[in-house]
Amino acid sequence: xxxxxxxxxxxxxxxxxxxxxxxxxxxxxxxxxxxxxxxxxxxxxxxxxxxxxxxxxxxxxxxxxxxxxxxxxxxxxxxxxxxxxxxxxxxxxxxxxxxxxxxxxxxxxxxxxxxxxxxxxxxxxxxxxxxxxxxxxxxxxxxxxxxxxxxxxxxxxxxxxxxxxxxxxxxxxxxxxxxxxxxxxxxxxxxxxxxxxxxxxxxxxxxxxxxxxxxxxxxxxxxxxxxxxxxxxxxxxxxxxxxxxxxxxxxxxxxxxxxxxxxxxxxxxxxxxxxxxxxxxxxxxxxxxxxxxxxxxxxxxxxxxxxxxxxxxxxxxxxxxxxxxxxxxxxxxxxxxxxxxxxxxxxxxxxxxxxxxxxxxxxxxxxxxxxxxxxxxxxxxxxxxxxxxxxxxxxxxxxxxxxxxxxxxxxxxxxxxxxxxxxxxxxxxxxxxxxxxxxxxxxxxxxxxxxxxxxxxxxxxxxxxxxxxxxxxxxxxxxxxxxxxxxxxxxxxxxxxxxxxxxxxxxxxxxxxxxxxxxxxxxxxxxxxxxxxxxxxxxxxxxxxxxxxxxxxxxxxxxxxxxxxxxxxxxxxxxxxxxxxxxxxxxxxxxxxxxxxxxxxxxxxxxxxxxxxxxxxxxxxxxxxxxxxxxxxxxxxxxxxxxxxxxxxxxxxxxxxxxxxxxxxxxxxxxxxxxxxxxxxxxxxxxxxxxxxxxxxxxxxxxxxxxxxxxxxxxxxxxxxxxx
Numbered sequence: 190x191x192x193x194x195x196x197x198x199x200x201x202x203x204x205x206x207x208x209x210x211x212x213x214x215x216x217x218x219x220x221x222x223x224x225x226x227x228x229x230x231x232x233x234x235x236x237x238x239x240x241x242x243x244x245x246x247x248x249x250x251x252x253x254x255x256x257x258x259x260x261x262x263x264x265x266x267x268x269x270x271x272x273x274x275x276x277x278x279x280x281x282x283x284x285x286x287x288x289x290x291x292x293x294x295x296x297x298x299x300x301x302x303x304x305x306x307x308x309x310x311x312x313x314x315x316x317x318x319x320x321x322x323x324x325x326x327x328x329x330x331x332x333x334x335x336x337x338x339x340x341x342x343x344x345x346x347x348x349x350x351x352x353x354x355x356x357x358x359x360x361x362x363x364x365x366x367x368x369x370x371x372x373x374x375x376x377x378x379x380x381x382x383x384x385x386x387x388x389x390x391x392x393x394x395x396x397x398x399x400x401x402x403x404x405x406x407x408x409x410x411x412x413x414x415x416x417x418x419x420x421x422x423x424x425x426x427x428x429x430x431x432x433x434x435x436x437x438x439x440x441x442x443x444x445x446x447x448x449x450x451x452x453x454x455x456x457x458x459x460x461x462x463x464x465x466x467x468x469x470x471x472x473x474x475x476x477x478x479x480x481x482x483x484x485x486x487x488x489x490x491x492x493x494x495x496x497x498x499x500x501x502x503x504x505x506x507x508x509x510x511x512x513x514x515x516x517x518x519x520x521x522x523x524x525x526x527x528x529x530x531x532x533x534x535x536x537x538x539x540x541x542x543x544x545x546x547x548x549x550x551x552x553x554x555x556x557x558x559x560x561x562x563x564x565x566x567x568x569x570x571x572x573x574x575x576x577x578x579x580x581x582x583x584x585x586x587x588x589x590x591x592x593x594x595x596x597x598x599x600x601x602x603x604x605x606x607x608x609x610x611x612x613x614x615x616x617x618x619x620x621x622x623x624x625x626x627x628x629x630x631x632x633x634x635x636x637x638x639x640x641x642x643x644x645x646x647x648x649x650x651x652x653x654x655x656x657x658x659x660x661x662x663x664x665x666x667x668x669x670x671x672x673x674x675x676x677x678x679x680x681x682x683x684x685x686x687x688x689x690x691x692x693x694x695x696x697x698x699x700x701x702x703x704x705x706x707x708x709x710x711x712x713x714x715x716x717x718x719x720x721x722x723x724x725x726x727x728x729x730x731x732x733x734x735x736x737x738x739x740x741x742x743x744x745x746x747x748x749x750x751x752x753x754x755x756x757x758x759x760x761x762x763x764x765x766x767x768x769x770x771x772x773x774x775x776x777x778x779x780x781x782x783x784x785x786x787x788x789x790x791x792x793x794x795x796x797x798x799x800x801x802x803x804x805x806x807x808x809x810x811x812x813x814x815x816x817x818x819x820x821x822x823x824x825x826x827x828x829x830x831x832x833x834x835x836x837x838x839x840x841x842x843x844x845x846x847x848x849x850x851x852x853x854x855x856x857x858x859x860x861x862x863x864x865x866x867x868x869x870x871x872x873x874x875x876x877x878x879x880x881x882x883x884x885x886x887x888x889x890x891x892x893x894x895x896x897x898x899x900x901x902x903x904x905x906x907x908x909x910x911x912x913x
Contacts, residue, residue, distance in 0.1 A: 192226070192369075194324040196362035198306035199331045205346075207336040207461060209278045210307050211356060212329050216271045219316040223269045227309035228260035228369065230362075232282030232461050237268040237275050245376045246488060247463065250522040251283040251535075252559075253579045256566040258368050260308070261376075269313075279305045280339035280461030288581050290342050290441045290531020296583050306362040308369070330356040336461060342442035342531045344424075345459040349451040350416060374490065374559030377522055379406070381487035385480040391433045396471040398483050403467040403789045403812050405518035405528040406488035407446075409458035414450035414475045420457075421473040422446040424466035426529060426811040430801035434470040437806040442531040450475065463488055465518060465529030465812050467788065489517045492551040495860040497867075498823055501853025505772070507783045512817035515790040516543075516550055519814050523560060523579070527792065527810035534577040535560065538642065541594035542752040543814050545821040548605035549859050557602050558611055564595060565618045571628065572621030586640040587625065589665035590749050595622040596672040600679055606862050607838020612679045619676050623690065626669050634693075634700035636665035644712045646793060647747030648777055655808075657747045659712040663705050664749055667716040670697045674721075678834070698722060711736055712750030718761070719753040730761030742769050744777055744794075752818040759826040759847055767826070768849040771819065779819055790817040828857035828868040829890070838862040845890035846870050848877050848907075861885070864900065879905040 199208045225242055227235055228249045235242045242263045249259045285303045311323040332353040338346035386401035398408075403426055412420065424444040425436035436444065444464050448457055466485075471478060498509040519525045523535040524543070540560075547553050560578065567580040574592035576585040599615040602608075612619075631638030643664060644650075647657020673694045680687035701722050708714045708723075714733035716722070723729040733754075737743070746754050758767040774780045777794035785797045792813035793804045803809055824830050829846035832839055839861035848855065848870045858867035864884025871878045881889055882902045889896045891905045 192310060192324070192366070193322055194226075194308050194310045194366075195326050196230075196306050196308050196364040196366070197325045197327065197329055197359040198304050198362040200357055200360040203333060205338040207278055207280045207334045207339050208305065208331050209276050209334040209353070210325075210329055210331050210359065212275045212311070212323060214273050214311075214323055216269065216273070220269055220313050221266075221316045222314040223265040224312040224314075225263040225265045225275070225309065226260055226312070227263070227277065227307065228258060229277070229279050229305070229307045230254070230303060230364065231279045231284045231305040233277050233279045233307060234460050235263070235275065235277045237265050238270055238273060240268055242268065243376075244378050246379060247282065247377045247461070247522070249372075250374055250377060251579065253563040253566040254284055254368075256368055257370055257563060259372050259374070260369050261372050265311075275311065277307050277309070278334045278336060278461070279307060280336065281305065281341070282461065283341060283579075286341040288341065289534060294584055296581070300581070304362060304364075306364065308366065327359050327361055329359045331359050332356045338447075339459070339461040341462055341533065342444070344443055344445040344447070344464065345462050346447040347457065348449040349455060349457065350449060373562065374522060375556050376491050377488060378491045379486050380489055380491065380517070383485040383487060385483040385485070388478050388480050389432075391428070392431055393433045395434050396474065396478055397428075397434050398469040398471065398478075398480070400467055400483075400485045401788070402485075403465065403514065403518065404485045404487045405465050405521060405812070406463055406486045407459040408464075408466070408469055409456060409484045409486055411454065411456040411482045412450060412475060413454045414452070416450065416452040418450040418475040419473045420446065420448040420450065420475070421471075423470040423472060424464045424529070425468040425470060426466060427797065428468065429803070434468060435803075438803070438809040438811075439530045440807065442529070444529065458486055463521065463528070465527065487517065489521050490556055492520060492553055492556055494550065495552050496550040496824065497856070497858045498820065500855040502772070502851075504774070504780050504783050505852065508779055509820070509823075511783065511787055511789050512546070512814070512820045513550060514788060515812055515814035515817050516547055518789060518812050520547070520551070520553070520556060524557075526815075527813050529812060530810060534581055535579060536577050536591070537564075537574060537594035538576075538588070538591035538645065538748060539813070539815045541590070541597040542748060543818045544598045544601040545605070546818045546824075548601060549821060549824050554602055554606045554608070554611075557598060558614070561599060561602075561611070561615055561618075565615060568595075568618055568621065572625035573629075574618075574622055588641045589636060589639065589661075589668045591642060592622055592625075593668045593672045595619060596675045596679075600675045603679070603682070604832060604834065604837050605839075607840065609683055612683050616679060616683060616685060619672070619679060620690075623669070623673050623676050623693075626672075627693070634696045635662060635704060636669045637662045639665055641665055642748070644710070644747040644749040647710075647712060647745065647750065648743075648794065649710055649745045650747075657710070657712060657749075659710045659749070660705075663713055664716065666697065666701050666704070667720050667722060670694065670701060670722055671720045673697060708732070710750075711740070711745045711754065712747065715746065715750045715754045715757050718757045727761050730757050730763065734758060734763040734766050737766060737770070742766070742773065744770050748815055751816055752821075755819065755822040756826060759822070764826070764847045765849065767822070768851060771822075772851055779816065787811065790814050823855075824857050824859065827852075827855055828870075830857060830859055830866055830868050839864070839866065839885055841886040841888075842866055842883060843888045843890065844868050844881055844883070846879060848872065875908075877907045879907060881905070
């Protein structure tokens, strides 16, 4: 489609104030259809005749802006009048905010200085077939908005009394238009509303609103005020051990709402930013405070829920809830690490460990494919993949298990949804990542000499280290092998010649086994077995089980080992021990945070320690989804819904539940591309009843006995397979 629009900007620097762009026109003839094409450098909200043109918030979303910028198309027919006024307010958003907040760099300074502006066209179709196009140019006007400040980390400042009465001509902005692409990802919407649970007075006398659930989005409040009354609200995830408001873990992010009231009853929520929070501290708020004055508006990408998990243990059900909420809170156009502190970046390592769980919980094919397009766009010249995508940390070295997202994520999206297109789109990036490792290593057929995150936050880390005790060259080489193997598999699916990679893989495995004959940590055992690198995987798994038991039946793994440890134990005959780890209440465990009142997944096993103190202030998120990857073990092993690699998209399924009496009962379901699959088992005395419903052909395995079935509902009785 040929567009006439030009990029426009304000003719003067507006400082922190969010500008509003304006265009007026009168109807000519009978308009039968109106369309608006719009995007911005920043985030924008467009209103036609006072009404928002869409429920899309934080448009145009977050992409590798200098290479790919989405524009949106809106049907505005129902909003048109004889006289029309379009206003577009623009905030910094992800485009020119001070990201990342914890470090200053040349790239951050460059990005923060980027101009705000808009590009768009109004298309008016008349009943006689003619079309009028009103495109952005220097005839559009701009003025100051009531939003005096808006930024991703620091929040929003609004003067509700402000009315702009000065409009000036815009200026043409020299910015490329060849980077524009139609909307590609899921739109970001206000998906849910959570009412305030209570208003607290803390021991230190603070007024705090508690929503009872950590969310990502913004708070809406209603207040009856005098003109000039002030509202000042701070956001927090947790209370401290004394019950006082706490948000030191937000680091430099102010996460603040500042609102100057007009006279009378008014309702407000931020429009161009978002927060991660459960609690609001009301530093200033006129009048008596009641819970019904506050609602948390939950904002995330419009992904459809496809998975369910329920069981007989209330705390495990809370864990399941935390996993789903953690995904919603961090799937806001980009799979981020956390939604609250001065970070909120698309960390590749977090995304790849959670991709399987994410794709079972929700339909994320469109979401991931858009993000992977940004990964390909931000791929470095040598094939390296940045630590975050979009790459706001270009100074950082590519790391094993992080850059491997370029291979692992496309492969998982292909497996879950069955579309070969994602592999075709990403195959060049997949190969180039493996080629990058091959070219940059200091030892042929291993990955040595790199800078890595290791087994990030592994509990066996030496004092003062975040990286665990697993050898970084071991981890890097294991992922080198794994990514090479997936390149081979992907190439065969789409008909590419992968002979070179087959030879490479064979040499990596051979060299790995020679170089690393002994495994020294839980994570090293896990990777060797799970990636098929151990010469004797059964012995490796047995040794892992013995090590776990010597460690007091405690998990010692970090970001790299945790996603796979229960899988390895279950696959090699140690399901009882896998359940022991899964159901452990004491630190370290998945349920320890539940015991501490968590409503999302924590970054650290001990974000709040056993003595009630915080792990730290410098890196302590209480909404970090990575450890929620345990859910894919629940789907695949505990409930037994197994996706064969030769049946992508769940064209058929293997269902092999692994029950444990300690749970009482478990039910899981996945609404797949080819039909819904559910598996439920229940202990009734010393026997187990299995209830399986499948809309695709299945092989059901109960107590080692296989039954091939077509779509339908089936009930089986099995012996007590719990070892307790």
